[in-house]
Amino acid sequence: MITRWVVRRLDDRLGVSPALRTGMNRVFPDHWSFLLGEVATYAFVYLLLSGTFLTFFFDPSTVKTVYEGGYRPLHGAEVSAAYASTVQLSWDVRFGLVVRQSHHWAALLFAGAVVVHLARVFFTGAFRRPRGVNWAVGVTLLLFTVVAGFTGYSLPDDLLSAMGLHVANSVLLSIPVIGTWLAFLVFGGEFPGAAISQRMYIAHVLLVPGLMAALIVLHGWLVVRRRHGQFPGLGRTETNVVGPRLWPARAVRSLGILFAVIALCLLLGGLVQINPVWLWGPYEPGAALGPAQPDWYLGWVDGALRLYPGWEPILFGYRLPNMFVPSVLLPGGTFLALYLWPVLERLWTHDRRPHHLLDRPRDHPVRTGIGVMALTFYALLLTSWSLDVISRYTGIPVFTLVGVFRVGVLTVPLLTGAIALVLARGLRDSGADRLSEMSWSGLRAGWRRRREEDTEVPTEPAPVADLEQPPAMPEDLEPVRVEPGPVP
Secondary structure, three states, X not given: OHHHHHHHHHHHHHOOHHHHHHHHOOEOOOOHHHHHHHHXXXXXXXXXXXXXXXXXXXXXXXXXXXXXXOOHHHOOOEEEHHHHHHHHHHHOOOOHHHHHHHHHXXXXXXXXXXXXXXXXXXXXXXXXXXXXXXXXXXXXXHXXXXXXXXXXXXXXXXXXXXXXXXXXXXXHHXXXXXXXXXXXXXXXXXXXXXXXXXXXXXXXHHHHHHHHHHHHHHHHHHHHHHOOOEOOOOOOOOOOOOOOEHHHHHHHXXXXXXXXXXXXXXXXXXXXXXXXXXXXXXXXXXXXXXXXXXXXXXXXXXXXXXXXXXXXXXXXXXEOOOOHHHHHHHHHHHHHHXXXXXXXXXXXXXXXXXXXXXXXXHHOHHHHHHHHHHHHHHHHHHHHOOHHHHHHHHOOOHHHHHHHHHHHHHHHHHHHHHHHHHHHHHHHHHOOOOHHHOOHHHHHHHHHXXXXXXXXXXXXXXOOOOOOOOOXXXXXXXXXXXXXXXXX
């Protein structure tokens, strides 16, 4: 009774019950692919919670100190405070290793969910009007995800993370004209610099997460404002949404996803080792180790660096360093293409109508072929990220693998894109529900019917009689005059 009285009094003063009732009755489309955004959101929530725990024990300073923690092989070694606090967090803090490793796994899960979610939006055409702004928000969120991940695994000041910072410094220096100035600005002087650790710490725990949280809130608000897209089906139109309501069906399902994401991160953090910094050791400039790779969301850039030949062309009087194209131009062009894709497709198709019904990949074979070609290209770059590991386990020389992948990265995407284009057109034209139901004869019949429709010569329309003139009477017939009779 007291609780009900308090709730009613608050509602009388705040007037939230109409908005709450409207929100509870909101309808969501019922398809598993729409849950990918929730997986990313809940992974981000766990990143915030676990990251808050880690900040209580991590020291971002690069000041030298003597390690006296529980890991005996490093006992008495002179290391940076950042590295010492990371090892102590892993070995001496109760539950610290589980939280630290689960935080790393949650970052990988979050990045993967964002990428898969963007792929779903791309292949279903959910980026078209009126959701172009939300597409740009998602691409920006992916960019901040890469920045947050890189600054995060570079904080411990171990040998592996410092090698990644060394590569980042070389990438900045490869930018013509302003590269040296940018490197000095970011690192606070010559590499490794005295201020980079504190700057990365502020960016990782405060600046980038705050911007990402704002983008996630904006993304959700735009979804509510612009209404959910949905796949075509019975009773689904451009003006409605068919599916379960927020309460209780959608809320219970969403709560289950939250618990599943947290449980998965904790399970991986407790059972699957990742980034054991005590094995890499502290950073020493002359102690590079191999094989060494960054996390997968930056692995495609590392693969491009390995495959790019030793070319340094001169453009407008400036020599382009070898690292500029694969590490600056390629990532920049990738994100620029993602930002511009809704505009490019609108210019190509001349379709400016708002769309709330989504496409199946077969409905737009060209878009599907381009998407498969791009995914194949970046998957090959990501595989090239581990050529030294592949060489170690297969016995194939690294330079042989590099040559094979150089050819493959230019040819295989064209092949897979063409295959995807043919299959998408075949599914669309044959009318088969799925790929396993499409026969070769149906594929040929669909292509033949499509070709006949494309090459069919339109016939001239029949002449239309002039309605202002009465039709001509035949010569052998005479008009009959009808007299009006008496009105009954």
